[in-house]
Amino acid sequence: MSEPVDVPITGEPIRLGQFLKLAGLAEDGSHAKDLIDAEEVTVNGEVETRRGRQLTDGDVVAVGPDRGKVVLVR
Template identity: 85%
Template sequence: MSEPVRDVPITGEPIRLGQFLKLAGLAEDGAHAKDLIENEEVTVNDEVETRRGRQLSDGDVVAVGGDRGRVTLAR
């Protein structure tokens, strides 16, 4: 069973996938985020995503392995 989805607040939409991976702690840094994406280890809303610049919006769920983060707008 996978981990529960963590809400990760962002201050403005949209945010790029590479940035979100770092913010959510799903990647150590930009190079790690790039490697995860290139190796097809990242899904957005249960679909493999290979574009680091993919724009994410409120409610999108990003997963790396069993770790999942949901884009939420900071209130």
């Protein structure tokens, strides 16, 4: 599994669907919804099925081998 790519965010928390788009793990909101509905998204190693899940600094989101880490920029 690859190292997660740091994805800086300026406001915390961020919703899972928004993060997937920002991190480039989903093409758009519809794609993010499809990935989540298909249970292909994990947060900190656990399958997540809530698109509105609130992510905070340090959370790691994965879609297949691709991973992004929430990094809060202050």
